[in-house]
Amino acid sequence: MTDTATPTVGRRLDDLPFGRRHLKVLTGSGLGWALDAMDVGLISFVITALIAEWSLDTTQASWIASAGFAGMAVGASVGGLLADRFGRRSIFAVTLLIYGVATGASALVGGLAVLLVLRFLVGLGLGAELPVASTYVSEFAPARIRGRVIVILEAFWAVGWTAAALIGYFVIPNVDGGWRWALVIGAIPAVYAIVVRWGLPESARWLERQGRRDEADAVVRSFEADSGAASSAPPVHDAHPDEASASRPAPAAVSTGDRLRSLWSGEFRVRTACLWLVWFCVNFSYYGAFIWIPTILYSQGYDLVRSFGFTLIITLAQLPGYAVAAWLIEVWGRRATLSVFLVGSAGAAVVFGTATTEPVIIASGMALSFFNLGAWGALYAVTPEMYPTSLRGTGAGWAAGAGRIASILAPLSVPPLLAVGGAPLLFVVFAVFFAGAALGAWGLVDRKGMQLDER
Template identity: 30%
Template sequence: MNGQAQTFKMDDAPLNKFHLKITALTFGANFSDGYALGIIGIALTLLSPQMHLSPLWEGLIGSSALIGLFVGSLVLGGLSDRIGRQKIFLANFLVITIASVLQFFINDPAILFMLRLLIGFALGGDFAVGSTLLAEFAPRKYRGFLLAFLNVVWTVGYVASTLVGYYLEKTGPESWRWMLVSSAIPAFIVLLLRIGTPESPGWLISKGRLEEARQIVKKYIGANAEINIPAISAETSVGFKALFTKKMWRRTAFGGLFYACQVLPYYAIYTFLPIILNDMGFTENFLADLFLNLFLLIGTAAGLWFMEKFTRRGFTINTFAILTISLLVLSVTHHSSQMLAMIAFIVFTFVMAAASNLTLVYPAELFPTEIRGTGVGAVTAISRIGSAIGTFLLPISMDSFGLGSSMIGMTVVLLIGTIISVAWAPETKSLSLTEASDPLNDASHPLYVEGSPLKEEGVKK
């Protein structure tokens, strides 16, 4: 860098076909994750009796993909800051496709556990890398909507698995094999479509590969598109350690804890939704399940509007509060009043679906370009610790303490999320991700250079 800021303006570029394409390609992880979570819950109802699974094994298999997500998002998110987003973006779905096919042939719960760990590992990497890549390409005006729409697709994947599982279940006792292998179909389609995806210009710029970034911006965003190139100190701290510097640790902690507190009850409840509905006394599980799935879809769609209407901070705090109250009501009424419990469940489902849009928007906005992949990977990993623990423990907890006590435990988690959000949630809605990585603009940024000769000149917004 020679002290003069060069720019390719990209944050305010008009939405074009490429932005829509990169969004569509990023949908793959979200659809596959929703589908994988939903289909294992249905498959376990057939698989458990055949393999004589204990609650421990049910918890392990139900949470296996989430454990893999933890490791994959942490490892591959950090790796993407070193070798780039594009390579990992493509390789993830090669792994998912192969492992999904191999599930058809298993006869041992330990092997199924390992295959789903592998699927989760690749999905975790894709959560970190996919949302990072999309955030770095998306114009500021549309970023929240495009990232939030990924959650709609997650929900579509989850609902699709319910429908597929319902119809495959009628094909015989081995139908769980077809349920599990069916996840290979969307994975293979995504793999083919991702061939040729370009590298993130923001990442290339952070590595000093300016000409490559210019060419990609010119080809995919437009000849007049620009992006700020920050002046970075020679003492720049990047990598995993940078997430815990004095100026960044609070954002890292908030990102991981808010994410974990939200997805722990979400993944646990909806992985074992058929079992929960049965415990609540619903004899027609499929109809009740489908009804709640409908509110999942409505909630995620409504969440797109809420994301644009409200601030990130306000939306986070208020949804956590509503979720805490509704799950508490469900916890204490699930046996005494089926109607009141179902109303509380509907409210919980709708608000949880809407709020889950935040998990695909907030993390990418918390970190600068130089550590965004590492940051998103880290907070995703933290969240998956929570979701894996919740999913592993729920069948054991229900078997030992009952549904009401298990739900109260998850209510406490949501209350903690409310408190954390009130204390630490930052406002990032109008943030330019390019400017966020510019030390000249943000004194709270870990790469800020005090006394930079360009500081007084400012940067055009």
């Protein structure tokens, strides 16, 4: 049993007010998140441009998206395991570097085959970064506002996607070789990785879990000093392994094999299954819809400028969706907020798929952005809370990896669904997946206001 007279690193962090150090962690991670979103958003516009420039058919175009998502599936699964083994910050920086360099190299390709290889490498870095970043920030955020902080982190996705839409609207159709310049801009994360690596602290919870108690204490004291709060713990030193083990709860898992088996142990089986279901369904609907919206509009007779313009307007509704979800998640809780936004996404998808006039296309598309991205914020908030510290990166990464399988399948499913039933059938299918995710959300554990599991 932990001695209540000597608060753990986690309790000390939970008792702090949100301060400048928290803001640095949030914005430092959030900017990396926004750059990730910019890359994913750009490819939807690049695909549309390449269909016109390289005379690609829809199947070839869908492979460009799916190659990236295949990399994301591998990256998410491996990245989580590495984050639990080597730390959150270092893996976060390495993943940014991988996908930034690969994105820049993509600007130089002259054919489809090389582009597919590079998109896989881009996905490898991107897939690992997202669950690692949400795990990292959640381990610093005070318990009473942890969900809200993670939704705000996810809101940086809207900033990056809006940047992609602006580049898609102003650069790709108006500059010679515009899609290449767009990918050059997407290489910025390679530079930013250096800032992340040296500018942010390692997770204090992870350091304590590794027995590196003096380093964990130093990180927490820097947060306490920043907030003006006197430390509630005496100075510590790295303990002998036996002493360290006695001073903290036993880990839920130690080795890589233990971590993977623990995901399906009696304690975590239901939440893992429901979490994977939600991730799978949300990924299928989101990437199936948003990767293809510019191309679907283009195929309906709108030129590149107008289809990209519509997409830009639709994208702007993402930020209000995040803002509302960030407020509700600490009022309603995780499960209720997630399920309501998913049901809203399902309704908006049906309307968008049957829309025939420009006002309805834009309004229903904005509703889809609002509800879907609010749901994403809630999902990223709840995911790290499902598992203890020794298992958190692995659990979040493998849930994201399960979702990325759907993101591989979704772009490939769009052309045949369009051929069979057009946009109405396609978006009804997306609505069904959103509804399935809403049901799965109720199998998750709601830890609103509760401490993270420190095992």
